[in-house]
Every structure is written in C-alpha cells, then in structure tokens.
Amino acid sequence: MKGIVDPSRAVGSSLFGGAFSFPVMVANRDALEHNIATLAGFAADHGLLLAPHAKTTMSPELVRAQLEAGAWGLAVATPSQALTLREFGVSRVLIANQVFDPAGLDAIAAQLDQDPSFEFLCFADSVAGVETLSRHAGGRPFQVLVELGHEGGRAGCRTLSDFLEVATAAQEASGVELVGVAGYEGGLGNAQEVRAYLGRLVEALEHLRVRDPILSVGGSQWFDVIGRELATCQARVVLRSGAYVSHDDGYYRERTPYNRIEGELRAALEVWAYVLSVPEPGLAVVGFGKRDAPFDEGLPVPKGAVEGATVLKVQDQHAILRLTPDSTVKPGDLVSFGISHPCTAFDKWRVIPVVDDDHTVVDLITTYF
C-alpha cells in the first residue's frame, strides 16, 4: 500500500518510525476537526444547510465526521460517487450535476425503492435531462433542482425562459419532483458578480410553485457573500462547499472567504518525501511528483527545511526544486510540502495517515475514488 509498509503498526507510531514509506501524504487531525467544525458553525450561524461536496475526499471517515457535525447531506458529482456514498451509509445525497448515466440512475432508483429513508436529489438544465430522469425513475421520484447558469459559466440554463421551460417539464414529468433551483457561483470573478448571480437565482426561485423549495449554491470561495445575500431568502439554502475540509496552502488559502471575514480554515495536508539528488548546486530532486500531490491549481508549497525554495516543475514521480542560496539541503533529507487544491490531492492516495502536531499517527483515513 503506497505510503504504508506495515499497516499493523501504523496507528500509534511516529510517521518517521518505520511503518511508513515515503513519499506519503498526511492530514493533520486538529486542522481537519477545526475546519469541519468551522464550516458547520458558519452554516448554522447563517441559517444555511450544508451538503459538503464529498467528491473532494470520497472518504467515509471524513464524510462521517461531516455528518456528525450536522451536515444536512452530502453532494457528489456522478452517480458512481452517489452509489459509493450509499456504501458509506449516507442517507441524503445530492448529485450537483446533470445526470444521464442509465446504469447509475437505475441503481439509484433501485435504492430509493429499497430504502424509504434514502433521499436523492440531482440537477437538470434541459428537457432532455428531465426526460432521462423520468425514464429511469422507480416508485419514488428523483428530486430535481433546475440549474440556472450564467454567461461564461459551466452548465445551467442561460435565460429565465429556458429555466422555466425545464422547470415546467420537471413539474409535469412522472418520476420527477421539482424541488428548487441550483447554481454554481465558483467561476465568477468578484463579489459583485456573485451578488448579481445570487439575485437571479432568487428571482428564478420566485417563479416556481414549489412548497418549501431548495436553493443550492456551490463552492468554497464565496460562502460569505452567500451567507449575507441569502439570509432572508424564502428557501432552504443548501451550500455545497468541498475543499474546506482540508483547506490548502495555495489556491484556497488565497481565495477563502476567511480572508474577508473573521475566522480561519487551516491547511491539513502535507506531503513528505526524501531529497533524492542534489546534482548541481542549488538544484534538488525530491521523491514525489504528479502521482502524489496536486499540480493543477498551483504547485506544491515547500515548507520547513525547504521553505523558500521554488518548485521548478513536477514530473510523474519527481519534484524539481531551485533551492535558496543559503540552503544546506542534501540527498537523504526528509522534507515536506503543503499542497494547493484538495480535490486533486485526496484522489492520489487510498490511505492517508492522520497525524497530530508531533506527527504521531493517530488514525488512517481511506478514500474511494
């Protein structure tokens, strides 16, 4: 198992005590617990329901902790992920996406029929999407949020009239129950654009004849604006933040709402690896790469003994560093890196040691991608 040589003595030992092989990615327990509690608190304080996006971690241990902290449900991106969450024992799952996958829908419909406590929601932004859902529904309907997008955005109806056409189709189709409106504000560039878009979502919601409707919005970058703007909205507002669980030292560190409001999230993930080679003065080759750490929204962030070094590039299994002029880093040094973009970090590991601040391993979390 990548990162773990001896699972039998992994928990309770030091990360550096011989049970672990390097590179390894670890998660700091206090940071995870702090982050889960912090966003649960934020949601409660602002009257929001939290459906953490489980695609970030796909980890039963973290999903359980999120539910214990009061999450309303969990969001995912695909039927496959929804079915995996069912195996984790999750009873309310929102696919924050259009769904066309027949086998996935059939399996979800079967679960709805088998388990009366299972609640399932997904998006539609086309009549074709509604019709597909209708075709695969079982005895209990698929609950549907019609997605309203924005120009330059991803999916979602671009106009109110398109939105209403899909909503009408959802209200008329058998096997489908219209329950509200969905949007995704994560691609917008500033708070003013987010406010304008949230206003359009609220306007769209007002056109629906739905009892106790849901308004679901995304991400991890604008929940402060969402909390303020939607506080008086006549709907259950469901927030789908995902990356907050581990936070990071790069992309989300720069973009978290906690740069604007009181509070903080803490970067939980670190990758540890050996310096394999210093083939030229100032150049270090470190034994981790694209397989081990995200590289798509910022490169790994050197910490500790390599703080201040520049990651020149990452290859499949190597990171190439330009060291600082005063660096004494040499082959055989064990060094650490923060990461940027949690969603492409967890999926590189099947087991992640959870450590305390002394790097004693206190637990293992698993992932199912």
Next chain:
Amino acid sequence: MKGIVDPSRAVGSSLFGGAFSFPVMVANRDALEHNIATLAGFAADHGLLLAPHAKTTMSPELVRAQLEAGAWGLAVATPSQALTLREFGVSRVLIANQVFDPAGLDAIAAQLDQDPSFEFLCFADSVAGVETLSRHAGGRPFQVLVELGHEGGRAGCRTLSDFLEVATAAQEASGVELVGVAGYEGGLGNAQEVRAYLGRLVEALEHLRVRDPILSVGGSQWFDVIGRELATCQARVVLRSGAYVSHDDGYYRERTPYNRIEGELRAALEVWAYVLSVPEPGLAVVGFGKRDAPFDEGLPVPKGAVEGATVLKVQDQHAILRLTPDSTVKPGDLVSFGISHPCTAFDKWRVIPVVDDDHTVVDLITTYF
C-alpha cells in the same frame, strides 16, 4: 466502484449494456496486445533487455503480460511500488531512482533475504545514497547502477569524476554491489543530444571494473536511437520504456520513435462520458474531468461524434468543449475521447474494462497506485 455498477456481469457484456456507469475509461485489448508484442520484438531485434516501467500502469494483469512477452524485469520509481510489484509476483525489480526511504529499503532487504530468486536493483548518484543503501542492506546486497545525468537534466552525476567517486563508494561499501550505469535521456530535445549523452554513458561504463555490466536507459521517446547507438555496447542494455503499453492520442503519438522507424504503437485508452449540458450554442459540458483523464501533457482528444471539437478546459469532474459549427451534439449523447499521457491515466482508475473493437468487455484490469 467507479465506472462499474455491476461487477458480476461486467465481463462478457457490452460497455453500453448496463453494467457500466459513466464516465469510464476503457482499454482496447488488441492495442494492448499489439503494443506489448511490438516493444518486446523491438528489444529482441536490437539485443536490448526490456524492463518496462510499471509506474505507468501498476497493473498486475499488464505486468504479467509484459513478463510473458519476455520482459527481463520491471522498473518502478519508489520502494512502495517495488513492494507492490513483489505482491504481483515479480522476481526482478529495478527502482529507476535514488532510494533513501528507510522503511522501504528494510522491507526490500527482508524480501531479498527471504527469497533467493528475488533480484533487486536501484540507482545512486551520491555517496550519501550509497551509504544509505549500505546501512539498510540485509544478507544479500542491493545491486546498484550509478546514474550519470546531463546538464539541465533531472538526477544523475553531472561529471565523470563525480560519477567515479560514487562508483568507487559503491564498490567499497558493504551490502552494495556495483553492477553498472544508468541514465535518463527522456528530457533531451533531439537525437543528436541523445547520441552524445549515450556516448557519455558508454564512456562512463568503460571506467567501471564490473563483470557483465548493465547499462540502463529510459523512456519511450528515443528507443530507436538507443537501439542503433548501443547495439555494439559491451553491456546488457536495459530499456525502461513505460508508456508504450497503452500509447496515446497525444503526447506519445507525437513523440514515439515509430514516427521515424517502421512499425507502430496503437492508442489503447478511451474515456467515455455523457454530454451533460449544451447551455449555449456550440458549448458542451461533458461528464468527465481531471479525476478521469490526464490533462498534464495535452488535454483529452475528442473522437467520434465530437471529433474536431476543442477541449477548452477540464475541471475536476467536467470537460468543457467548443463544438464544431455543424455539430448536432446534444445533452444525453455518449461521447468518447482519446487521452494524452498514459502515466497520469491509469492512476485515475482502480478497475479498467478491457474491450474488443465492438466494445464488448472481455476482461477487467486492476491498478494498485
């Protein structure tokens, strides 16, 4: 399990028959078999030993097929991968990398002591590296190739005198057996640079007093040059190509030696996904993303119904396409993509359906990253 709803009826059914969930990545059986046979044939024809780089696939089924086709051994990048290959039953493993990881080395030393048929080799490019190996060796020595690099390259001694210092250390250290020279030509820009570098490797080899030495070189881009230049070399030349097994429709399609010599490799991997949304004319959102297909050395390559479309970007779970003006692609269409860069394709899937040309699933291959 991502991509598979019903494992019990997966093999023998159509990919589109209800056992599979989308997105899914499949591998074409004929292409895999052709590629494995082709590179085995190339190596045999040129008197090279083949140690395919298993880091590409980490798949027991493919590793077994490579061994059955005559591979001399398998290459990997880390101790963890070496131990995984041991679980696959591989008896000759080359870590094509410097190794400092204590727990990994201890576990490998224990395996050397337990299994007299296990052969293990790795690289060193520093005296510190040799000393670490010596410190963790068991009753049977670690076989070591001293790596000679090149300016602007990754690891490897930059000068012959550095190389000889490490080689001498390897010859004198207990628990370490010097067996030859290693290099990596994959980062070089043209055949002339590759020839010059291969010449330096041969020169370095001539300085070693080693019986029946090994000269190991890399990759998948220059094996034609290697075959020609090292044909008369007084060493066992071990080639570590990895990406050839699946080949691709992007990075390696452009760079394969078969663009210069007779023969071909065939792109084996395809990702299938549903069109989730066409929110604006000409813009399609497809249900696969960074979690499902490589994006680091070229974006996915639209095929079939989306051929000619441009992948504008990939997100965690979505690909955004600019369609061709005459496109009739609509939500609910199932579309396919070739991939670019096999090494970041296999690691996104734990199970990959193997299909024939009609997309009947004939087998499943597993991966252990």
